[in-house]
Amino acid sequence: MSAKGVGYESPPTSGPKPKAGKNIWVLSCSQSIPSCSYPAAQTVEAAKALGWGTTLYDTKLDPSRITEGYRQAVAAGADGIASYSMDCSISKAGLVAAKDANIPTVAAEALDDCGETLFSDIVSYTQGEFPAWWTQYGAAQATNVIVGTDAKAKVITINQVDFPMMMPTLAGFKAELKKSCAGCEVAQEVEFTVADIGPKLQEKVQQALVRNPDANAVYVVYDMLALGPDAAIRTSGRAKSLFVATAEGQASTMTELRSGAIQGAGVGIPQGWEAYATVDTLNRIMNGEKQAPSGMGLQAYDKTTNVPAEGRWEPPLDFKGVYLKTWGVG
Incomplete structure (x- = not known):
């Protein structure tokens, strides 16, 4: 993806006056x-x-x-x-x-x-509507994995299954991986729910890494490395060899990428x-x-591209400035 990303345009530049006192x-x-x-x-x-x-x-x-x-x-x-x-x-x-x-x-x-x-x-x-964008988001994560593993990905996917909105992006990821990379495969799907977040999720990811010693990539549906997967990856001793398909670009994730604590790339939300x-x-x-x-729209990032010097990933346009001007308050 380019520095501007795919499909990013200006927020609306005209609109109704804000209703007062709401x-x-x-x-x-x-x-x-x-x-x-x-x-x-x-x-x-x-x-x-x-x-x-x-x-x-x-x-x-x-x-x-x-x-x-x-x-x-x-x-x-x-x-x-x-x-x-x-x-x-x-x-x-x-x-x-x-x-x-x-x-x-x-x-x-x-x-x-x-x-x-x-x-x-x-x-x-x-x-388009959320499901279309979210599916393409998953496909963009798959592209990152394909490039990051030289088209030889053996991926462990980490999927939250108790919220339906998580499903389209996983489907987009798997479809793109299958379509565009003959040498890639999903080695194991780790499923979790809200109740698993923390030690249980860490244990699930640890077990998957042990079962799949040849796995070279990990996919997360959103930036929840700190909720268990990050500890599992570090404990495995494979943090430097696993390509991590990160997600929206939370500050903690970007810090790990910039420092080299994890290897990978993501797609900003x-x-x-x-x-x-x-x-x-x-x-x-x-x-x-x-x-x-x-x-x-969509924009990919990695350690050196589309990443700020500090803090979280940010989109390529000053959306706040445009909205404030549109609302007549900035």
Whole structure:
């Protein structure tokens, strides 16, 4: 991929004036996991830029708490609800309550998998709706693995199976690996759920590495190395020989790549941009308008390319500056 990435364009440069005095609820998938807490914080930041009040609710990756979060937002008279990485199928009761109360709900990185439309909208990308973008994201991770192993990959995939939204990217990864690399294969699929995060997941990955001494690559569906896989890789003594297909580019992951603690490459996820697009869409819905094209695309990174000197990966455009100007607040 180029320095600009694939499909990145400007966020919307025109839009309705923000509705004053609104209060929204932000449902975090888990405040203990950076892949969830960062986009939640960015959503709060964007809403505050519009002068809106916010309530942050931690669902702790628990479907019952997801439903409770929506219901509490409804009871509190929220003007809108924003969520991240929570599919319709695990949020249905809460979404029904919000819809019945005429409260707009906008999600980022979620599947509309209820058989009926309950989300008011889901953030989209230049590649299309979330499933299309997410599938291409997985394919881009596979390309990284193919290049990083000289087309001789024997991959251990680490897949979370209790959230449906994880499935399209894994499918995209496996399809691209099969299509584009005759000398590549998936050596083993390690499946885990929320309950496994931590020592159990570490043990699962350790066992997979022992069973597959010729494995030369590890794929993670999101940047959860610190939740168990990283310790397993270090314990194996193979950190320097395994190519790690990293994901969105959390600060901890980028630090490990820059320092050489792990070898690999990833595909950035513009989580801050997704958050701002979520708030922008809520504002448009409140003004009787539809979602505007977000401009988000795909961009690969490694130790030397598309990586900042410090901190997390960031997308190739100043999306915040554009949104603030569009909203008339910057």
